[in-house]
Amino acid sequence: MLTPDRIVSTVCPFCGVGCNMQLHIKDNFIYHVSAPFDSPVNHGNLCVKGRFGTDFLYHPKRITRPLLRRKPQKPGERTQAFDLEEWREVSWDEALDFVADRLVEIYRNYGPDAMAVYCCAKATNEDNYLLQKLYRALFRTNNVDHCTRLCHAASVVALQMAIGSSAMSNTAAEVIENDVFILTGSNPTENHPIIALQMKAAVRKYGAKLIVVDPRRIEMVDYATLYLPLKPGTDVPVFSAMAHVILKEGLYNREFIEQRTENFEAFAASMEKFTPEVAEEISGVPRHLIIEAARMYATARNAAIYWALGIPESTHGTANALSLINLALLTGHIGRRGTGLNPLRGQNNVQGASDMGAMPWHYPGYQRVDHEENAQRWERLWNVEPGGLNRRRGLTTTEILSAVGPHGVRALYIMGENPMMSEPDLNHTRQKMSELEFLVAQDLFINESGAFADVFLPAVSWAEKDGTFTNTDRRVQRVRRAIPPRGQSRADWEILCDLAKRIERKLGRRQSAYWDYSHPAEIMEEIRRGVPEYGGITYERLDREGGLQTPVWDEKHPGTPYLFAETFPRGRGKFHPLDYVPNAEMPDEEYPLVLSTGRVLEHWHGGTMTRHSWVDDLYPEPLVEIHPHDASTLGIEDGDAVRVTSRRASIVLRARVTEKTNRGVVFIPFHFHEAAANLLTHDQLDPLAKIPEYKAAVVRITKARPEELAGRPAPQPRGRI
Ligand SMILES: Nc1nc2c(c(=O)[nH]1)N[C@H]1C(S)=C(S)[C@@H](COP(=O)(O)OP(=O)(O)OC[C@H]3O[C@@H](n4cnc5c(=O)[nH]c(N)nc54)[C@H](O)[C@@H]3O)O[C@H]1N2
Ligand SMILES: Nc1nc2c(c(=O)[nH]1)N[C@H]1C(S)=C(S)[C@@H](COP(=O)(O)OP(=O)(O)OC[C@H]3O[C@@H](n4cnc5c(=O)[nH]c(N)nc54)[C@H](O)[C@@H]3O)O[C@H]1N2
Ligand code: SF4
Numbered sequence: 226m227l228t229p230d231r232i233v234s235t236v237c238p239f240c241g242v243g244c245n246m247q248l249h250i251k252d253n254f255i256y257h258v259s260a261p262f263d264s265p266v267n268h269g270n271l272c273v274k275g276r277f278g279t280d281f282l283y284h285p286k287r288i289t290r291p292l293l294r295r296k297p298q299k300p301g302e303r304t305q306a307f308d309l310e311e312w313r314e315v316s317w318d319e320a321l322d323f324v325a326d327r328l329v330e331i332y333r334n335y336g337p338d339a340m341a342v343y344c345c346a347k348a349t350n351e352d353n354y355l356l357q358k359l360y361r362a363l364f365r366t367n368n369v370d371h372c373t374r375l376c377h378a379a380s381v382v383a384l385q386m387a388i389g390s391s392a393m394s395n396t397a398a399e400v401i402e403n404d405v406f407i408l409t410g411s412n413p414t415e416n417h418p419i420i421a422l423q424m425k426a427a428v429r430k431y432g433a434k435l436i437v438v439d440p441r442r443i444e445m446v447d448y449a450t451l452y453l454p455l456k457p458g459t460d461v462p463v464f465s466a467m468a469h470v471i472l473k474e475g476l477y478n479r480e481f482i483e484q485r486t487e488n489f490e491a492f493a494a495s496m497e498k499f500t501p502e503v504a505e506e507i508s509g510v511p512r513h514l515i516i517e518a519a520r521m522y523a524t525a526r527n528a529a530i531y532w533a534l535g536i537p538e539s540t541h542g543t544a545n546a547l548s549l550i551n552l553a554l555l556t557g558h559i560g561r562r563g564t565g566l567n568p569l570r571g572q573n574n575v576q577g578a579s580d581m582g583a584m585p586w587h588y589p590g591y592q593r594v595d596h597e598e599n600a601q602r603w604e605r606l607w608n609v610e611p612g613g614l615n616r617r618r619g620l621t622t623t624e625i626l627s628a629v630g631p632h633g634v635r636a637l638y639i640m641g642e643n644p645m646m647s648e649p650d651l652n653h654t655r656q657k658m659s660e661l662e663f664l665v666a667q668d669l670f671i672n673e674s675g676a677f678a679d680v681f682l683p684a685v686s687w688a689e690k691d692g693t694f695t696n697t698d699r700r701v702q703r704v705r706r707a708i709p710p711r712g713q714s715r716a717d718w719e720i721l722c723d724l725a726k727r728i729e730r731k732l733g734r735r736q737s738a739y740w741d742y743s744h745p746a747e748i749m750e751e752i753r754r755g756v757p758e759y760g761g762i763t764y765e766r767l768d769r770e771g772g773l774q775t776p777v778w779d780e781k782h783p784g785t786p787y788l789f790a791e792t793f794p795r796g797r798g799k800f801h802p803l804d805y806v807p808n809a810e811m812p813d814e815e816y817p818l819v820l821s822t823g824r825v826l827e828h829w830h831g832g833t834m835t836r837h838s839w840v841d842d843l844y845p846e847p848l849v850e851i852h853p854h855d856a857s858t859l860g861i862e863d864g865d866a867v868r869v870t871s872r873r874a875s876i877v878l879r880a881r882v883t884e885k886t887n888r889g890v891v892f893i894p895f896h897f898h899e900a901a902a903n904l905l906t907h908d909q910l911d912p913l914a915k916i917p918e919y920k921a922a923v924v925r926i927t928k929a930r931p932e933e934l935a936g937r938p939a940p941q942p943r944g945r946i
């Protein structure tokens with residue numbers, strides 16, 4: 226057994242659970258990852274990615290020197306360069322001067338609307354805070370967004386509309402205090418594995434009843450008392466029919482409704498049409514299951530709802546989320562321990578990046594950009610002249626790409642995102658990326674998006690820098706530098722400070738924002754001055770006390786495990802009347818199957834991290850999951866090569882025949898560039914939240930020739946998850 230030189234405590238860089246991990250280091254090399262048993266988040270557990278998937282930082286393809294494209298790229302003719310031959314290694318000075326020159330030139334010529342930035346939910350709070358500050362204070366634009374738009378945007382909008390706060394209301398571990406909980410649009414076994422363990426304990430050890438509502442037969446169904454297998458996109462009828470039953474049978478919480486809610490009458494009237502019969506007709510869920518689920522949830526002492534992307538990633542995602550919120554308000558299952566509304570957040574720091582204002586409509590702390598007092602506050606904090614900050618709401622990620630062109634966005638800065646894998650309708654994305662006048666990528670690898678860039682700035686991974694991440698239950702935790710940066714790579718915050726100073730000099734403004742931080746702890750000091758919810762967070766406290774759950778109002782405040790005990794941030798909780806709106810694409814003769822896209826346990830989004838890790842071997846190729854009945858109708862057997870075609874494109878991959886997907890629905894993970902699922906998806910958006918409908922595009926499947934899978938590994942046996 227190796228004796229480590231040191232063991233550094235930090236947080237997992239993958240998912241929003243925010244597991245605590247210990248990096249065991251010998252000769253500055255991380256040779257082992259373990260988990261502390263006393264962590265309130267993961268109690269000694271890690272999933273396969275946390276335990277074995279962090280070796281991506283040592284992959285030979287990682288870029289550790291700044292690069293410039295050899296051949297100048299022109300709008301419309303921009304191409305992808307993965308081959309290092311097409312790049313030139315340069316010094317940091319040359320790279321940053323070039324970036325500052327080009328950005329300032331484009332800003333001078335075309336103004337703030339030509340500028341846009343994608344922040345990064347994998348980077349720290351401090352990194353994200355600085356990047357949005359740079360774009361807002363220097364380039365006077367709110368075209369600032371990140372992958373939250375593609376993720377829980379509709380949950381956030383709905384929660385803001387109904388209660389005025391968008392985070393999880395409870396601590397994840399509180400699930401063991403639920404008597405009943407609903408899990409919908411969420412596959413935690415694969416995507417929030419440690420929360421899944423707690424959910425399983427809630428059922429098996431503490432006797433909770435679980436209701437799963439999902440179009441796939443996910444593993445958690447094995448633990449469920451009730452399983453409602455709905456057709457994709459039919460959540461509003463199912464959950465509204467539950468509300469209908471609760472109303473009709475008088476199972477609602479009169480006292481809670483009177484004291485803490487508004488708009489009940491209008492809501493109740495709109496639920497009349499959603500009889501269980503109507504819901505069965507639309508969703509395919511037998512009516513008796515809807516009635517039983519309604520009774521079980523309403524009559525529980527403590528009940529909670531957990532959801533993930535099956536709810537928001539829809540053209541009616543806001544309505545889907547409202548249908549869940551309505552249920553909590555109707556029964557009063559919110560504002561107590563073991564009750565609540567819990568959108569499980571995805572990326573390790575998506576909650577934090579959102580808190581830090583990496584969004585086009587808000588400054589840090591969800592302070593709206595179009596409110597004059599907020600703008601004035603941030604002008605004072607950032608030393609911007611009065612009236613200097615832009616008061617107009619900026620563009621969202623998907624809108625930024627659509628706006629690329631001579632009359633819109635010309636320069637894009639991408640810190641740690643990969644739209645060329647994660648945006649819908651990738652052929653359209655490709656076209657837009659190619660039309661950019663200038664593109665900067667700041668990442669660990671040249672991913673599918675960075676390959677279009679003019680400049681590549683090598684960032685360090687989470688293990689090579691200090692900072693904080695905020696996990697799904699609002700817990701701000703310390704990320705610690707465990708090893709020195711590889712090569713010349715630098716922390717995002719350091720790169721941004723250097724770049725900002727250069728930009729400021731070139732802009733020649735009289736007043737200037739502060740960029741001379743020597744450590745992320747100083748950035749947190751500035752954050753807590755501007756964001757009241759982070760008011761009591763200091764590095765000293767985090768080191769001493771461990772994670773702190775926001776809001777933490779001042780240095781004496783202990784943090785907030787669950788929200789809304791007394792009131793909602795908007796005052797009364799607001800019921801919303803709802804109507805059923807079908808998905809943008811519905812199956813027909815030509816495209817008879819609904820394609821659902823999502824994730825598998827071993828991989829991460831565009832694959833930039835996990836496909837450069839040992840865990841790639843565990844799930845080495847793209848597969849399309851298809852129900853045995855649909856497979857036999859099409860004459861397809863497990864392992865066959867198939868072509869999946871949507872209205873936009875087609876991809877070839879191997880079929881996995883499994884009862885995990887229900888009839889009529891096929892599932893493809895979007896991690897694989899060889900068969901990118903997002904070539905097939907469409908880019909229609911929820912009108913309020915601007916989130917795409919990743920969970921329902923219609924497709925047809927035909928047999929393909931095995932040669933079309935050339936270069937892919939042989940079929941892998943895989944246990945059931
Ligand atoms: N291994 C791994 N873990 C991850 C990630 C990863 O890439 N890999 N990504 C992280 C991120 S950023 C996020 S946001 C989370 C996402 O976590 P999840 O949302 O759990 O991830 P998905 O695989 O997209 O699964 C969505 C679920 O919604 C269901 N669903 C599809 N359509 C509908 C519908 O119309 N209605 C309902 N009710 N359900 C539907 C699907 O069947 C599936 O069970 O995972 C995080 N964790
Ligand atoms: N079809 C389909 N598409 C989807 C979804 C779906 O369910 N279906 N889900 C959507 C969702 S929920 C999300 S969240 C998005 C995710 O989409 P993206 O955020 O675009 O995808 P990632 O692959 O997570 O990209 C993260 C990048 O950050 C880099 N990185 C990691 N750490 C750091 C760091 O510290 N600093 C810097 N600078 N870079 C770093 C990684 O190398 C990687 O290139 O995808 C969306 N797209
Ligand atoms: S559950 Fe999430 S945070 Fe925990 S080890 Fe797995 S990926 Fe990391």
Ligand SMILES: [Mo]
Nearest residue numbers: 375376571572
């Ligand atoms: Mo996400």
